[in-house]
Amino acid sequence: MTQPQVTYDDVVAARKVLADVLVHTPVVHSRALSEIVGGPVHLKCENLQRAGSFKVRGAYVRIARLTAEERARGVVAASAGNHAQGVALSAGLLGAKATVYMPEGAPLPKVAATRAYGADVVFAGQTVDAGLDAARKHAEQTGAIFIHPFDHPDVIAGQGTVGLEILDQVPDAGTIVVPVGGGGLAAGVALAVKSLRPGVRIVGVQAERAAAYPASLAAGHPLTVEPASTMADGIAVGRPGDLTFDLIHYLVDNVMTVTEEEISRALLLVLERSKQVVEPAGVAGVAALLAHPHAFEPPVVGVLSGGNIDPLLLAKVLRHGLAAAGRYLAFRIRLSDRPGALATLLARLADLGANVLDVVHERVDSRLHLDEAEVLVHLETKGPGHCDEVLGALRRDGYKLFFG
Structure with a gap:
């Protein structure tokens, strides 16, 4: 592995930056999943984080480490919703103006929340990747600082604090299962956890309709895919990041995919049995546990990465989950x-x-x-x-x- 641009010490430093800002989210035991897997299963509830997802961790660390002059120029980001809210909240807390590019058709509650945190929202294209292009152009034209949703050392370090918390809360964890879009969360968690407990298995999970990592890992370098429509819009990313790919390639034990039916069943189970409201992308790990219960060494920790779901989508997904069940x-x-x-x-x-x-x-x-x-x-x-x-x-x- 080439010398990484983000290290375990960076994750530890990020934890200090976040100490008095964010929620130390709980871990809850799932009896239903434990019975299915055949050993203890716990859920790390990042759906209960400020702004509704883990994304605020990386966004805050990134913006906090800007100079005063850089923050005065403002920040710009692109996101389907969770990174948008994380950047908007973080920028507001740190006194920076935020502009966020979102896909046309982004969930209305995510758009409304992003604006409520003080950001200007601009719609660009149908995908996150189109928004990334627009956000980069905005940065070039205005001097605003581009806050990448996953492929930056500060962002990865911030997301890695989830891994440190998991080891504090479940010190005997055997497997940690993480939803994967661009890979910031999986890369950060793997870096933090493997540095302390190399024997813990890290498994990433992508939506089958938007799975760039399996082909990229097989090829040995990031590949671009065209994400199909998926209810898991939060992890519908067409290309892995360069930094995140490198870390996931060497540190994540497996990246698997789940279907729309498996995602909807997982959302229903988490709502009914664990009383957690989670968005489809956030239950990708649980979907993998349901689909392949014997593929994970317990104790298992599944990261519920976000809870920002449109109530109308929730009604549709629950009906889909009921049908699948x-x-x-x-x-x-x-x-x-x-x-x-x-x-x-x-x-x-x-x-x-x-x-x-x-x-x-x-x-x-x-x-x-x-x-x-x-x-x-x-x-x-x-x-x-x-x-x-x-x-x-x-x-x-x-x-x-x-x-x-």
């Missing part, structure tokens, strides 16, 4: 277009113990015969077995079912 069922069903047919169906569903959430009745459609109607039904069920029981009973009753 077999507790939500949607299908279309053909009925005879006669009085009482719908009432008979609903009574049958009640007999089967299914809770009807929504019904849409369609009579006029080219696919239907004159004596037919079609109903779109949304049900709450008790699990996969109950779904099979409901569908099987309806088919035996002679109903025609359609999906998709």
Whole structure:
């Protein structure tokens, strides 16, 4: 490994900078995950950090280490939301003007929070990478200091303080699981933890639809991918950072991917069982635990990296998670277009113990015969077995079912 531009001593120094500014976030034990994994699982709740995520750690350290003259020129950043809020809050605390470039369509609560912390928000492109380009141009034109979301020694050192806290809170940790976008958090945590406990495994997790690291690690250098649409917008980064890639390449034991279904199931479990409101990117590590429970040596610590989720998205993701967990069922069903047919169906569903959430009745459609109607039904069920029981009973009753 080449001489790193960020060291363990930098992480220790960053911890001192942050000591009186940020929350020492709690670690909570998850009985549900412990039963699934077969050993103790704990969750590091960075969703409870100021500004709602770990990002404020690196942003504050970076801005705090600027000279007074540099802070007077202002700072500029690009982010889908969490780094934006971290920079906005940190700049306000340190007396610097902040401008943040965000993707068009960024979650409205993140936009509103960034503005509420005092930053000017400018929309640029559809991705974080487009915003990064715009932010760099802004810095060149105005003299503002560009605050990179992950690829800077001060930022990595700040994020590494999460690792120091984990070792204080769970000194016997065997594996630490970290969401990965650009890699600042994973790189910092790996640097801090491996410096003190080389035997602790560090596992990074990316959304399958925005996974630049697996291919980059295989190639031995950062590659650019085009992130597809993913609910985990906070880790949808098209290219690893140069510094973060180097640290992750040598210090992180494995980087794996998770699907949208696995992310939604994880969000539902964390909300129901641990009572933590977390954004999709923030539960990527938990999603990996659910998908591959025997791949992690306990005690395991999963980092819940952020909790800034749009309530509208939360409702959609929870429904997605319920469906993935077999507790939500949607299908279309053909009925005879006669009085009482719908009432008979609903009574049958009640007999089967299914809770009807929504019904849409369609009579006029080219696919239907004159004596037919079609109903779109949304049900709450008790699990996969109950779904099979409901569908099987309806088919035996002679109903025609359609999906998709």
